Amino acid sequence: MRKRLATAAGALLALAASVLAAAPAAQADAQATPGFHVADGRLLDANGGDFVLRGVNHAHAWYPDRTAQTLKDVKALGANSVRVVLATGDRWTKNDTADVAAVVAQCKQNRLVCVLEAHDTTGYGEQAGAVSLSRAVDYWTSVKSAVQGQEKYVILNIGNEPYGNTGYASWTADTKNAIARMRAAGFTHTLMVDAPNWGQDWSFTMRDHAAEVFASDSAKNTVFSIHMYGVFNTADKVKDYLNRFTSQHLPIVVGEFGNMHSDGDPDEDAIMSTARQLGVGYLGWSWSGNGGGVEYLDMATGFDASRLTAWGQRIFSGADGIKQTAKEAGVFSGTGPATGSCAVGYRISDWGNSFNADVTIRNTGAADVKGWQLAFAFPGGQQLGSVWNAKAVQQGTQVQAGNESWNETIPAGGTVSFGFNGSSTGTNGVPAAFTLNGAACAKS
Known part of the structure; x- marks a missing residue:
């Protein structure tokens, strides 16, 4: 300008x-x-x-x-x-x-x-x-x-x-x-x-x-x-x-x-x-x-x-x-990431009525995580579609995503990723919070 x-x-x-x-x-x-x-x-x-x-x-x-x-x-x-x-x-x-x-x-x-x-x-x-x-x-x-x-x-x-x-x-x-x-x-x-x-x-x-x-x-x-x-x-x-x-x-x-x-x-x-x-x-x-x-x-x-x-x-x-x-x-x-030993990245590619989301879970703890369930809530009128590298279900706004056999373990200091597509009838956005096996995760 x-x-x-x-x-x-x-x-x-x-x-x-x-x-x-x-x-x-x-x-x-x-x-x-x-x-x-x-x-x-x-x-x-x-x-x-x-x-x-x-x-x-x-x-x-x-x-x-x-x-x-x-x-x-x-x-x-x-x-x-x-x-x-x-x-x-x-x-x-x-x-x-x-x-x-x-x-x-x-x-x-x-x-x-x-x-x-x-x-x-x-x-x-x-x-x-x-x-x-x-x-x-x-x-x-x-x-x-x-x-x-x-x-x-x-x-x-x-x-x-x-x-x-x-x-x-x-x-x-x-x-x-x-x-x-x-x-x-x-x-x-x-x-x-x-x-x-x-x-x-x-x-x-x-x-x-x-x-x-x-x-x-x-x-x-x-x-x-x-x-x-x-x-x-x-x-x-x-x-x-x-x-x-x-x-x-x-x-x-x-x-x-x-x-x-x-x-x-x-x-x-x-x-x-x-x-x-x-x-x-x-x-x-x-x-x-x-x-x-x-x-x-x-x-x-x-x-x-x-x-x-x-x-x-x-x-x-x-x-x-x-x-x-x-x-x-x-x-x-004086605050940093949420208490816990995990951090979640959630990246959206939005096309109005449809979108893709790429999700990365980072294990920030000292021990491997074997078997994982990631929980979050959609912030608007989103509906889950097809999912890759995870199994996921939606109830209302709540989403639960779990591991496949080939990505069951998140090594200490390592990551796993999955993605999904969906539809949106409201304002899209990043979920406010994530929990991994019940423990709060930071957003990254």
Whole structure:
């Protein structure tokens, strides 16, 4: 999207001495604890729990004096994350190491996961002044000390909308190179990569090369981000795009979207409902401060949480909105997976009235499980169809699935998988809870 944001005059505000003094301690926070990571196409937090981004974007690079209050406000409204605009210094005044450290500290103080993005790459190849992903990597390397040790709280979005509608065929090679350089520089964070075509991937360049890009990451810890504006103006387009990723067990989030746009009317209802059904994260654009004709994308008028716009009301309080679907990251609440020694992954490929579900049971205990029964409840009007690699029955909304002779044992640390198809007359989605032989399992 071509974003015309009103920029704040002058240099960034000076940082408080107390925040600077705390930065070294923050950088050293729990280095030994793993951070966010990708498993079986899902984003997991440091405790191993499924984490689904539900938040908004904030233009910190232009409005640094608004950041502290913005983070408090979006947290109070139910968000679990915020995507923060940073500038590399190539197009806009650089957000330096001290400033980035302060932003991370403020996110943590408000129990928000920080998705940090470098914005100067926007529309590279088409937009005058835009810089390459390689320059974005240079920026991240220059501020590395601000995010090192924060892998439990921070996701690094390498570059915003890194190609316009010119030269986007280079996206695959350039993204692979950027990921490789980030890893070589010692970044162990989950990395997020945006699509080309102003983030909307109408050419399907990211969609068709995502598996290749993911495989190139030595850490296998990359998440893909699609921006949904006018290109995604029907439910079919939204569902098809997101299902292409989830059906391949590739991690996808909607990194930006709005309720209207000059390039077409995005179907925000379909974006939010499909994200909920598939367990896909979303981050709406944007809290406040839009200018140049796209002021309608503000969620809060004049950064005032008491004056939410129609878009702000929709994303926070509407169906499938943030208040209804957001869950705080386990690293803040002190909770991880459900008690027990199992974790269940449930992936849907949804076609409206019919769907496929792929189910993976992971034995996280120290002993083999011999003979298994998995129980769960369908969340809507689903009806079980044919089943493979398991025997299953349905009574009302309740489903019981058990082993076949060839997959009777789940080794310690191992997995078994089965699948089924079905029909749906209501809103599809992931079951709320699973039990394995009567014991609660985590969702993965």
